[in-house]
Amino acid sequence: MSEVKNKALLAKQAAVIMNRLTTEEKNNALLRMADQLITDQQSIIEANKLDLERGRTNGTSASLLDRLALNEERIADIAQGLRLIVNLQDPVGDVLHAFERPNGLKIEQIRVPLGVIGMIYEARPNVTVDAAGLCLKTGNTVVLRGGSAALETNKRIVAVLHQALRETAIPVNALQYIEDADRASVDEMLTLNGILDVVIPRGGASLIQNVVRNATVPVIETGAGICHTFIDVSANAEMAHQIAYNAKVQRPSVCNSMETLLIHRDYDVEQTQKLLQAFQERDVELRGCPRTQQLVETITLATDQDYKTEYNDYILNVRIVDSLEEALQHISQFGTKHSECIVTESDEHAARFLQEVDAAAVYHNASTRFTDGFEFGFGAEIGISTQKLHARGPMGLPALTSSKYRISGTGQIRG
Amino acid sequence: MSEVKNKALLAKQAAVIMNRLTTEEKNNALLRMADQLITDQQSIIEANKLDLERGRTNGTSASLLDRLALNEERIADIAQGLRLIVNLQDPVGDVLHAFERPNGLKIEQIRVPLGVIGMIYEARPNVTVDAAGLCLKTGNTVVLRGGSAALETNKRIVAVLHQALRETAIPVNALQYIEDADRASVDEMLTLNGILDVVIPRGGASLIQNVVRNATVPVIETGAGICHTFIDVSANAEMAHQIAYNAKVQRPSVCNSMETLLIHRDYDVEQTQKLLQAFQERDVELRGCPRTQQLVETITLATDQDYKTEYNDYILNVRIVDSLEEALQHISQFGTKHSECIVTESDEHAARFLQEVDAAAVYHNASTRFTDGFEFGFGAEIGISTQKLHARGPMGLPALTSSKYRISGTGQIRG
Numbered sequence: 001m002s003e004v005k006n007k008a009l010l011a012k013q014a015a016v017i018m019n020r021l022t023t024e025e026k027n028n029a030l031l032r033m034a035d036q037l038i039t040d041q042q043s044i045i046e047a048n049k050l051d052l053e054r055g056r057t058n059g060t061s062a063s064l065l066d067r068l069a070l071n072e073e074r075i076a077d078i079a080q081g082l083r084l085i086v087n088l089q090d091p092v093g094d095v096l097h098a099f100e101r102p103n104g105l106k107i108e109q110i111r112v113p114l115g116v117i118g119m120i121y122e123a124r125p126n127v128t129v130d131a132a133g134l135c136l137k138t139g140n141t142v143v144l145r146g147g148s149a150a151l152e153t154n155k156r157i158v159a160v161l162h163q164a165l166r167e168t169a170i171p172v173n174a175l176q177y178i179e180d181a182d183r184a185s186v187d188e189m190l191t192l193n194g195i196l197d198v199v200i201p202r203g204g205a206s207l208i209q210n211v212v213r214n215a216t217v218p219v220i221e222t223g224a225g226i227c228h229t230f231i232d233v234s235a236n237a238e239m240a241h242q243i244a245y246n247a248k249v250q251r252p253s254v255c256n257s258m259e260t261l262l263i264h265r266d267y268d269v270e271q272t273q274k275l276l277q278a279f280q281e282r283d284v285e286l287r288g289c290p291r292t293q294q295l296v297e298t299i300t301l302a303t304d305q306d307y308k309t310e311y312n313d314y315i316l317n318v319r320i321v322d323s324l325e326e327a328l329q330h331i332s333q334f335g336t337k338h339s340e341c342i343v344t345e346s347d348e349h350a351a352r353f354l355q356e357v358d359a360a361a362v363y364h365n366a367s368t369r370f371t372d373g374f375e376f377g378f379g380a381e382i383g384i385s386t387q388k389l390h391a392r393g394p395m396g397l398p399a400l401t402s403s404k405y406r407i408s409g410t411g412q413i414r415g
Numbered sequence: 416m417s418e419v420k421n422k423a424l425l426a427k428q429a430a431v432i433m434n435r436l437t438t439e440e441k442n443n444a445l446l447r448m449a450d451q452l453i454t455d456q457q458s459i460i461e462a463n464k465l466d467l468e469r470g471r472t473n474g475t476s477a478s479l480l481d482r483l484a485l486n487e488e489r490i491a492d493i494a495q496g497l498r499l500i501v502n503l504q505d506p507v508g509d510v511l512h513a514f515e516r517p518n519g520l521k522i523e524q525i526r527v528p529l530g531v532i533g534m535i536y537e538a539r540p541n542v543t544v545d546a547a548g549l550c551l552k553t554g555n556t557v558v559l560r561g562g563s564a565a566l567e568t569n570k571r572i573v574a575v576l577h578q579a580l581r582e583t584a585i586p587v588n589a590l591q592y593i594e595d596a597d598r599a600s601v602d603e604m605l606t607l608n609g610i611l612d613v614v615i616p617r618g619g620a621s622l623i624q625n626v627v628r629n630a631t632v633p634v635i636e637t638g639a640g641i642c643h644t645f646i647d648v649s650a651n652a653e654m655a656h657q658i659a660y661n662a663k664v665q666r667p668s669v670c671n672s673m674e675t676l677l678i679h680r681d682y683d684v685e686q687t688q689k690l691l692q693a694f695q696e697r698d699v700e701l702r703g704c705p706r707t708q709q710l711v712e713t714i715t716l717a718t719d720q721d722y723k724t725e726y727n728d729y730i731l732n733v734r735i736v737d738s739l740e741e742a743l744q745h746i747s748q749f750g751t752k753h754s755e756c757i758v759t760e761s762d763e764h765a766a767r768f769l770q771e772v773d774a775a776a777v778y779h780n781a782s783t784r785f786t787d788g789f790e791f792g793f794g795a796e797i798g799i800s801t802q803k804l805h806a807r808g809p810m811g812l813p814a815l816t817s818s819k820y821r822i823s824g825t826g827q828i829r830g
Contacts, residue, residue, distance in 0.1 A: 101790070105785060114804075115803060216628050236826070243828055356435070361819070365827075367828045369828070369829040375829070376522060387633055389529075389612075392819060405775060405786075409780045411657060412785070413665070414784040
């Protein structure tokens with residue numbers, strides 16, 4: 001049997017035990033995991049050095065190496081993340097609905113774990129611990145498949161977590177890590193119908209698209225974000241400047257940052273020029289529609305391909321539109337249903353934008369950068385869903401649960 | 416452009432309009448649809464005759480022909496089904512959560528339509544009207560692809576519904592029917608990512624498996640039901656007899672009927688024999704484990720393949736098990752996570768069964784036949800989900816919605 005199938009089956013068996021655990025038992029295990037990470041941090045840092053050396057040899061970029069690197073401070077943060085999950089309310093067992101039918105049947109819909117969750121992700125080793133903590137807290141078992149760049153680090157982290165679990169009520173088999181770095185191991189996970197209950201991909205667009213295209217198990221699509229900010233004619237100029245600037249440059253590498261700025265044609269031209277200049281001073285490369293090119297020289301022409309690209313970088317498309325309708329049309333055509341913003345003083349335009357834009361999070365007069373489980377107050381997130389089924393937007397603990405109906409009768413039969 | 420893509424795009428365009436409609440506008444349209452079905456019933460019956468004739472020529476079975484056949488009474492029932500949907504509460508616009516963050520951001524999570532729903536189904540033409548009514552009531556648009564056996568009937572029904580919609584706020588394009596009877600039209604629907612928001616298959620196991628295997632758009636898996644009834648040692652014999660008999664013979668063709676009866680080895684042998692005899696008197700073919708064969712002659716041996724088969728017919732597997740654990744194990748191995756029942760007087764066994772069985776609906780002392788949107792009091796159902804994401808069990812109107820976050824700020828940016 002392949003490593004993938006073997007480990008997934010072990011996780012499935014462990015799911016039966018997980019389903020019986022109390023919140024206290026799960027929390028104790030998470031605290032033990034956090035402690036063990038600190039106790040064994042030097043061994044993790046040693047393993048991490050192997051990944052970093054291999055990365056340097058292979059010519060990995062400095063920014064990727066930085067995301068991969070662990071030190072005592074980062075491990076302390078990761079362990080602290082587990083402790084924060086302990087403090088979150090356990091959704092499992094919550095009664096969502098309870099009702100009695102005229103025939104006397106008592107029906108309860110209760111939250112239950114999803115079962116076995118497959119996580120496929122890329123470089124950052126903190127995801128290994130985060131995902132393990134969130135999945136185990138919600139009574140699930142988890143099969144992790146991280147990026148090969150972090151293989152030694154992830155193997156060591158999982159060994160440390162397994163060591164911690166040996167002293168807890170959570171079975172060691174509830175946490176599985178796929179060490180096979182071949183792409184075929186991902187493909188195999190995607191078709192484990194009947195074993196994996198869901199696969200959650202986290203990473204770049206190509207990883208996510210590969211999962212969406214090839215999975216026969218249910219998928220929660222996350223993360224791809226081509227987010228827009230629309231500065232309406234009535235926008236408060238200072239506010240518009242702040243929001244657009246924040247949405248682009250506060251952290252361009254993340255999914256809720258802005259990729260395209262839409263500006264109403266009647267918005268103050270000087271304010272537009274001032275804003276675009278601010279971007280240029282921050283070394284943001286601007287690509288503009290022909291009308292934008294007339295306002296600021298040195299802007300290259302934005303193509304449809306640009307409008308379709310999630311840069312995650314210091315690059316911004318700028319398009320001047322004739323109306324709210326044209327802005328809505330552009331967002332409908334090029335958006336990824338992640339986060340969209342209108343800056344306006346018009347209540348009517350704000351209401352239309354909030355109503356008509358089809359996205360996980362729609363903002364009036366605030367930066368799209370707030371689409372985040374922590375910023376929403378969920379305390380943690382497993383990712384940001386960009387699909388409409390099951391969960392949409394930042395996914396906290398309830399997104400890792402399903403439900404079932406428990407029906408108690410006294411011999412009722414159907415007539 | 417293909418018929419499928421063209422119609423799906425028209426449905427996507429219409430979704431923008433649907434999203435703006437009031438409940439009253441949608442309800443008025445549904446009432447108009449119901450009236451038009453009655454007004455034009457003769458033309459539907461004429462079209463239905465063409466399908467029936469073709470079916471007879473092709474040697475279609477009598478039971479399938481019966482499911483396909485329409486008459487005035489059945490059309491009246493179908494129209495009445497639409498009127499019942501009008502009476503159901505519209506979930507769209509419901510505020511699921513509303514909260515304010517310390518930074519002053521006001522966040523509302525509200526129910527929104529899913530968008531464009533693809534429905535792939537088989538013979539019965541009533542599904543055409545039901546699905547249209549449920550999807551439109553929830554502000555969705557819908558692309559229907561029914562079975563070729565009902566093509567003339569479905570085309571005529573959709574033409575009648577389009578005629579009705581011309582006088583309503585719902586755009587005609589919100590309801591699309593794929594006339595291309597080639598299997599390739601189904602496959603094309605399954606990969607319309609970015610156009611269809613979800614595909615819901617309704618029909619036999621092979622249709623559903625084809626959808627699950629080949630879809631890259633999100634799917635809600637429905638219907639396959641290998642349901643078990645476990646008669647525990649302490650079961651009330653009269654109750655056990657009634658429940659097991661009802662679960663099998665009240666309507667064997669449906670997904671929530673029983674396929675395998677599990678009996679505790681210490682349950683009263685005479686009661687078991689009496690029950691099995693009752694099944695045989697009702698012409699239920701029994702297939703049993705070796706111990707069952709010792710109790711009743713003329714029972715053939717049940718194989719693992721039998722335990723894996725959804726008969727939807729007058730056939731029943733019977734297996735005698737040593738314990739509750741063995742019953743749980745059997746259900747875990749062969750069940751499809753649909754509906755499972757324990758008949759027992761032991762509160763402890765009932766609690767364990769309800770807790771540990773991983774299924775959409777788990778029953779204590781009641782027939783599995785109750786897993787149904789109408790029996791649960793939902794007023795209607797689009798199907799019964801057997802997956803764990805998004806919706807599980809009978810799906811009423813809320814299962815046809817998603818949510819989005821609306822965030823109102825006063826210039827908040829992320830620090």
